[in-house]
Amino acid sequence: MATIIKVKGLTKRYGRLTALKGLDLTVEEGAIFGFVGPNGAGKTTTMRILATLLRPTAGEAWVAGHSVFKERRDVRRAIGYMPDFFGVYGDMKVWEYLDFFAACYEIPVETRRRLIGDLLELVDLAHRRDDYVDALSRGMKQRLCLARSLAHDPQVLILDEPASGLDPRARVEIRELLRELQAMGKTIFVSSHILSEIGEICTHVGIIEAGELVALGTLDEMRQLVRAQRVVKIGLLERVDEAQAWLATWPDVMQIEPVVDNGGGDLQITFAGDDESLARLLSQMVGAGFPVLLFREETGDLEDVFMRLTKGVVS
């Protein structure tokens, strides 16, 4: 896959404050790149630089093969940018809003009508076409904004916290929409301060903290980075002590901790083996006649990944 966003040594200083410290980043075509970091880590700064709105103190960046600083117009043609605030004109109707931005993207009048219909259909707002933008809910405004950023059919979407401040349903809708857009062949560069919010849909994740990239890779790579050993929870109806002794004989079982919070017989084991040996463990355990009620791997929660990689430093 070709590289579509490339960032090299990007540094931005606001007076004495350094927002970005030599950021290096590449995003491949067709990816959903989740850009995650705590508030104030430099996500918005990076995105504004990529959207040609801000000049960095040092460094270079390319989007779709064009330099963000020298070929701004080409970059603008290639990106759809959605800032972390709505940026809507309340006193316009939904279709007028899209019509205006389509005009700004030099889309001829004849094709605009159809385009607006298609865009509204895509973001599921066709029934609100003639309403004023002010009358829309937060989630709808966010979707309208997304429709606006798609008006010129850009290759890359740069979305700054598209899900912030939305209710769970609207959040799911935005996620679905992003999946759909990826299926349409768009590269999506999306930021969030909550990894689990976008983690599921991202193909790649970059974690930024205090202006520096602390981790970069696919979500699975991230998980492996954090979790060298897997934790398995085993629930038993009875014979808990016996099972504990039995498990201790396994070489892959590093540690056994009884979980006593609910008074029942739960064990939490730290396991060093692979999937096959874990399956063998289960089948032999059942074979040995233990009444296994629950056998579940505690996947490192995405929040854990995030918390372990970041230190809570804010520049």
Place this chain on the structure above:
Amino acid sequence: MRARWQSTLDHPMLRLELRRIRRVRWWPGRRFFLFYPVVLGATLGCGAIVALSAGLSNLSVPVRFLEPGGIQMAALVTGVPVICLVGTATTLLSVALPWIAPALTSATIARERELGTLDLLRTTLLTERSIVLGKLGGCLARLWPGILALALLTPFQLVGTSLLGGYSSTIGMVALGAKQPWLWLLLATVAGWLKPWGDLVLNAAIGLFVSVLARASSVAVAVTYGAVIVTRVGLWSLEMLLMSVLVIPAMINPMQQLDGQIGLTELMAGLIPLATVLLEITGTVLLVWAAIWWLKRT
């Protein structure tokens, strides 16, 4: 050429602003009429003062130079009231428009920035130039009733005042021995014609420039009016200075006039207001250009 004209008409920024003008409700609501006595009183007061001064200055001419009776007297009788009326309206408009325009322009781009929509506009293919020019055009278009009225009234006023002997200072100049008062009158008429427009565009451009720099629209409005007042006082002082150096000494002492034929003093007296207007227009162009440059830079 045609394509160019079409692209001007299809200017998205300008169309957005024009669409907004159409949305403005012309009926201001019932509560507004509580202010009517105040508005009416202020208008009548200003009108009375302007009419009185204009009428007096117009009257002083025929009394001295025209034979009583006949055509001139008839012109005087019908002309003076008309000129007073037209003059009042023109004067009010030519003062009001240049002082309203900066309120509109100073809020535009700063407001977009506050709303966060400026970033959106800048990531589209709209150029900085078309954003700035579209905003300027939109604001001036919003004043269209006043601009139209002023455009229609000024010729009447100027022609009227010129025909009837016009400005009392002409008389003063003639009395002081100026040989070509018509030269002064011509230049001063052109300058007087252009003056409100020069004021209007310069003030609008000041507002626009401040708007590009400012972060908050409320600050932009305040700074703009400060800048407009300073500019006005500056231009007025410059004009007065030039007048007092180049024109007034010659008027006080006619012997100092450089020649009798061309009437250099009259030329100067006419050229100075004209030069001020040209200065205003140059300033406008520079400010708009600076606003575009600043928006590009950030």
